[in-house]
Amino acid sequence: MGLLAQYVINGAMLGMMYALVAVGFSLFFGVLDVIQFAHGDVLMVGAFAGLAAHALLAHLGVTSPALLLLGVLAAAALSMAILGALIARAVVLPLKSVPPINVLLMTLMLGTALREAIRLFYPGGSQPQRFPSLLPGTATAVGALTLRLDNAILFATGALLIVGTHLFITGTRLGLAIRAVAQDEETARCMGIDFTKVVLATFALGSALAAVAGVMNGLYYNEVGFGMGLLLGVIGFSAAVVGGLGNLYGAILGGFLFAALQTIGAAALPFASAYKDVFAFGVVIVLMAFRPTGLIGEKASERV
Amino acid sequence: MSGFSRIAAALVASVLLSAYLLLFLRAESTYTVALLLACGVAVALALRAKPLAPLARAAGSSRALPPFGLLGVVALALLLRDDAFSLFLVARVLVIALACLGLHLQFGSAGVVNFAGAAFFGIGGYTAAVLGRGGAIPGALVLLAGGVAAAVIGSVLILPVLRTRGHYAALVTVAFGILFRTFLEVNDTLGGPQGLKLAGLEIFGLRLGDDLALGPLEGSFLVKYVLAAVVLLALGFALVLRIERSFVGLALDAVRLDETAAAAFGLDVARWKILAFTVGNFLTGLAGALSAYLVGFIAPNNFTFSESLIFVSIILLGGIGNAAGVPLAAAIVLLLPEKLQLLQEYRYLLYALLVMAVLLFRPGGLLPRRLRRWEAGGAA
Numbered sequence: 001m002g003l004l005a006q007y008v009i010n011g012a013m014l015g016m017m018y019a020l021v022a023v024g025f026s027l028f029f030g031v032l033d034v035i036q037f038a039h040g041d042v043l044m045v046g047a048f049a050g051l052a053a054h055a056l057l058a059h060l061g062v063t064s065p066a067l068l069l070l071g072v073l074a075a076a077a078l079s080m081a082i083l084g085a086l087i088a089r090a091v092v093l094p095l096k097s098v099p100p101i102n103v104l105l106m107t108l109m110l111g112t113a114l115r116e117a118i119r120l121f122y123p124g125g126s127q128p129q130r131f132p133s134l135l136p137g138t139a140t141a142v143g144a145l146t147l148r149l150d151n152a153i154l155f156a157t158g159a160l161l162i163v164g165t166h167l168f169i170t171g172t173r174l175g176l177a178i179r180a181v182a183q184d185e186e187t188a189r190c191m192g193i194d195f196t197k198v199v200l201a202t203f204a205l206g207s208a209l210a211a212v213a214g215v216m217n218g219l220y221y222n223e224v225g226f227g228m229g230l231l232l233g234v235i236g237f238s239a240a241v242v243g244g245l246g247n248l249y250g251a252i253l254g255g256f257l258f259a260a261l262q263t264i265g266a267a268a269l270p271f272a273s274a275y276k277d278v279f280a281f282g283v284v285i286v287l288m289a290f291r292p293t294g295l296i297g298e299k300a301s302e303r304v
Numbered sequence: 305m306s307g308f309s310r311i312a313a314a315l316v317a318s319v320l321l322s323a324y325l326l327l328f329l330r331a332e333s334t335y336t337v338a339l340l341l342a343c344g345v346a347v348a349l350a351l352r353a354k355p356l357a358p359l360a361r362a363a364g365s366s367r368a369l370p371p372f373g374l375l376g377v378v379a380l381a382l383l384l385r386d387d388a389f390s391l392f393l394v395a396r397v398l399v400i401a402l403a404c405l406g407l408h409l410q411f412g413s414a415g416v417v418n419f420a421g422a423a424f425f426g427i428g429g430y431t432a433a434v435l436g437r438g439g440a441i442p443g444a445l446v447l448l449a450g451g452v453a454a455a456v457i458g459s460v461l462i463l464p465v466l467r468t469r470g471h472y473a474a475l476v477t478v479a480f481g482i483l484f485r486t487f488l489e490v491n492d493t494l495g496g497p498q499g500l501k502l503a504g505l506e507i508f509g510l511r512l513g514d515d516l517a518l519g520p521l522e523g524s525f526l527v528k529y530v531l532a533a534v535v536l537l538a539l540g541f542a543l544v545l546r547i548e549r550s551f552v553g554l555a556l557d558a559v560r561l562d563e564t565a566a567a568a569f570g571l572d573v574a575r576w577k578i579l580a581f582t583v584g585n586f587l588t589g590l591a592g593a594l595s596a597y598l599v600g601f602i603a604p605n606n607f608t609f610s611e612s613l614i615f616v617s618i619i620l621l622g623g624i625g626n627a628a629g630v631p632l633a634a635a636i637v638l639l640l641p642e643k644l645q646l647l648q649e650y651r652y653l654l655y656a657l658l659v660m661a662v663l664l665f666r667p668g669g670l671l672p673r674r675l676r677r678w679e680a681g682g683a684a
Contacts, residue, residue, distance in 0.1 A: 035471050091660070098667050100470060101417065105620055106663045108613055109656040116653040234478060234609070241475040274490035281483040288476050289464035 004267065006146075011263035012256075013151060013220060016158035019255030020213035021236025022243065023165060024206030026251035029240070030182035031202045034092055034103045038111035039210055040233015042080055042087070045114055046211025047131070047224040048122055050076035054132055069134040076211040084207025085200040093199065111233065119226040128225035131218035154216050161212060162252060165205070169248060178202050182246060210236075238284050244294025253295060258284070313363035314372050322376030326383060328639065329390040337643045364628065364671075370541050373631070374534050381530040385516060385523025392526055392598070393642060398533035399595045401634040404618045405540045405627060406587030411616070412625035412673070413553060414580030415560030416465060417474050420481035421615035424454040424585045426488070426607035428592025433500040433602055443507040447536075447593045454589020455582045462581060466574050481612050488604035499603025502596055507532065512597070529598050536594060537631075540587050544627050547583070556580055557676075617659050623669025632670060 021043060028036045053075030057068055091110055095103045118125045135150030169175040180188040181198045189195050217232070218224045239258045243250025261283050265276030287295070324344065331337045351360040363369060377394065384390045403425050410416045418424075428450030436446045464476040489497050504513015504525070512532060516523040547553050558566040559576045567573050596602045618637050622629025641651035662669070 029471070035474070094664065095667075098663075101411070101616075101624075102620070102663050102667055104471075104474065105613075105616060106660055109617070109659045109663075112610070112613075112656040113653055113660070116650075116656065120649065120653065230609070231482075234482060238475055238479060241472055245471060275487070277486045278483050278490070281479040281486075284479045285461070285464050285476055285483070288468055288472060288479075292464075292467040292469070292472055294472070 007263050007267040009147075009151065011259045013155060014262065015256035015259030016155055016162075017213045017216055017220075017232070017255075018235055018239050018258050019162060019252045020158055020209050020216075021232055022239035022251035022255045023162065023248060024210050025237050025240035026243070026246055026248055027178070027202050027206040028092075030246040031178060031199050032088075032092060032096070034095075034100065035107065035237065036087070036092065036203070036206075037104055037107040037233065037237070038087065038114060039107075039206070040229035040231070040236060041111035041114040042083060042207050042229070043210040043214040043217075043232055044224070044226060044229030045083065045118060045214075046076040046080040046207075047214030047218045047228070048118055048125070048129075048226075049079045049211065050215045050218065051129060051131060051224060052122075054134075065134045065136075068132075072134065073212060073215055076215050077208040080211035080214075081204035081208040084203040084205075084210075087207075088200050088203035092203075093196070111229065115226050115229065122226075125226055128223050131222050131224050133219065133222055135219060150219070154220060157212070158216060161209060165209065166248060168205075174198070174201055238281070242284055242287055242294055244296040247294070247296045250294055250296035257295075310362045310366040311368045313359050314366035314368040317360075317363035317369065318372035318376040321373065322380050325376075325394075325635070326380055328643065329380075329384060329387070329393065331643065334644060341640075365674075369628070370545070371538070374538050374541075377534055378531065381527050381534075382521065382523075385521065385527050388524045388526055391524055391530055393639060395526060395529045395533050395598050396595070397631070397635050397638050398530065398537050399591050399598060400615070400618065400638060401631040402533070402537045402540045402594075403588045403591035404615055404622075404630045404634060405537075405544055406584035406589075406591070407615055408584075408619050408625075408627055408630055409544055409547070409556075409580050409587070410584040411619055412627070413548065413556040413560065414577055416577050416581050416584075417470075418477050418581070418584065419474055419609075419612050419616065420461075420477040420484065421588055422607040422609070422611035423481045423484035424458060424588040425592035425595065425611075425615075426484060426602070426604075427454040427457050428589030429596035429602045429606075430488070430494060430500070431589070432593035432596045433502050434494075436502055436505070436597070439503065439506070443505045443512075443597075447505075447507075447590060450593025450596075451586040451588075451590035454592065455586040458581060458585035462578055465581060466577060478609070481607075481609050485604050485607050485609070488607070495603070497604060499601055499605075501601045504600075505529075505532070505594075505597040526598075529594075533594060533598075536590065540590075541627065543583075543587075548627070552576075552579070554676075621659060621662055621669055623671040623673060625673030626669070626671045629669055629671035636670075 021039065024039050025035065028034060028039075050072040054068060054072050057071045062068055062071070087110065091106055092103065095106060120126075133150070135153055138149045139146045140149070141147075169178060177188070177193045177198045178201070180191065180193055181195060185195060188198075213232075214224070214229075217228065235258055236255070239254030240251045241254070242257060243252070243254030258280055261280035262276045265279035266273040269279065324340070328337070328340050331340055350356055377398065381391060381394060384394070403421065406424070407418055407421050410418045431450045431453040432446050435441050435449055436443070441449075461476060461480055465473055468476055488494055494500065504511060506512065510528070512528040513525055515525045516527045547556075555566070555571050555576050558569070558571055559573050563573050614637060618633045619630060621637065622633030637655070641655060644651060
């Protein structure tokens with residue numbers, strides 16, 4: 001029983017990270033109808049920005065874990081918000097009128113460039129880097145199950161961020177503008193919404209969320225590497241698509257669903273746990289065959 | 305321009321291209337390579353200027369260009385017969401070009417996205433490794449089986465690919481590519497992460513693994529692999545170009561440009577998409593089988609998602625929808641990093657930046673899609 005609970009906790013952590021990444025994909029798709037495939041690598045760069053911030057703060061003599069953690073999160077989120085807006089400005093917006101596959105390839109190549117840049121230019125970047133553990137490692141035993149405080153904090157942070165994003169999108173003027181652009185770009189422009197500003201803000205928001213997910217990933221596994229973004233990006237993309245692109249709740253649902261599939265594949269099925277990704281992606285393909293526009297699908301009818 | 309002068313132009317173009325490739329492959333220092341690259345770019349730009357443009361167009365539109373080009377490669381292989389590394393590179397370019405020809409049929413003609421090119425390439429390779437193990441099955445059949453296996457396994461994706469569109473369809477193939485690679489990595493019967501070894505290929509009693517000894521001609525066994533790749537690529541080109549020029553190609557174009565309109569005109573959209581997907585996977589699998597023999601061993605690491613991306617960037621760089629761009633782009637993408645050894649460490653970065661630059665400034669690729677021309681007496 002304890003083992004199963006451990007699997008569930010682990011799955012929930014993964015699901016939170018996937019959901020944070022998937023929300024970004026969904027936001028970008030909402031405003032621009034594009035897939036920003038460098039998103040996973042933005043996450044990775046965010047984790048490394050956090051690592052660099054930690055080194056800097058430690059060098060300056062900061063020792064309080066809370067301050068360090070705050071500094072790491074702020075540095076990662078802020079720098080990735082700027083990077084995300086830059087990507088939107090320099091790479092995605094200029095390709096607005098070309099076929100979507102060009103944008104897809106463009107951002108994939110951008111992801112490769114980011115990955116290679118970290119590998120080549122971050123000191124020791126070609127090896128996995130140890131990520132400092134900044135959270136208290138206290139564990140409480142609840143029956144046969146050990147609950148670790150750091151995991152609880154990570155999970156709560158992720159949940160707060162997602163709720164915050166939801167409140168931001170539904171409750172603020174900028175959020176309203178984002179939803180308006182997602183619904184109909186031209187009408188939104190006619191209503192006096194600054195399209196470019198909204199796009200940049202959306203990319204900044206989504207990328208900051210990815211950066212937090214990256215730091216979470218680093219704290220959870222105590223390690224970051226230049227290649228960590230590729231699979232996380234693909235999984236985030238799968239989660240967003242399975243949930244239904246452009247839909248925030250779909251992305252969250254997709255993220256947790258994917259983590260659940262991996263957990264089931266690892267724990268509950270008769271074959272070796274190494275097949276968990278094979279199982280999860282296999283189910284994704286089958287789901288796409290039955291719900292071609294995702295679980296919470298776009299209501300799309302084609303105008304001729 | 306008359307037919308004869310077109311053929312002459314194509315002949316001159318092939319000779320020049322082969323000579324250029326020979327110089328390029330023989331170049332030792334990075335400076336020579338850089339100089340050759342500068343010359344190449346200069347010539348490419350000059351060909352677009354007024355006096356030379358009609359000649360270039362004549363050569364490019366000539367039906368004689370593909371055969372002459374392939375003959376040029378044969379001559380190149382014979383000239384390079386002792387240089388194993390260059391021969392290997394040439395064979396690799398040809399094999400990857402064949403694989404990308406399959407993707408060209410999917411992306412370029414029917415508009416079916418496939419981000420699992422490396423997976424189908426790998427299916428071909430693993431089929432060859434498993435079937436060729438005992439040596440009981442004739443080599444030609446093993447190669448063919450590689451293609452067939454890729455097409456058959458690909459057919460499980462037909463339903464999701466047909467029902468989804470755009471990014472949703474992209475996800476299906478991305479997921480399949482990753483699934484395939486993970487499966488190979490954890491599966492012990494197929495060698496796991498270490499992969500499988502292959503013996504030399506034997507086609508119609510001809511052992512491709514032995515060194516070349518043809519009367520006075522002696523050289524590396526790789527010459528034979530280059531020749532085999534040339535033959536397969538020629539067949540692949542013949543197939544793809546025939547499809548494009550026929551009513552099938554017209555139907556595929558219609559499906560790509562507007563599914564709704566195509567269906568309204570009575571075209572069976574599903575049928576044409578399945579055709580393009582299956583034939584494309586067959587070509588990619590065939591190339592994968594030959595590639596496995598060429599390299600002598602296969603491992604899951606050769607069939608990653610990044611590898612699929614390289615395939616896609618080759619067809620995009622060459623110009624989506626123009627088969628002639630495929631070998632050109634394959635040569636650029638595969639040879640450039642090998643030749644710029646000085647930049648070895650930075651080659652992937654440079655390569656990513658190069659593709660991004662092409663996408664930004666020349667979104668149609670190096671040789672953009674040509675419009676169909678109407679010719680009296682047939683669709684073309």
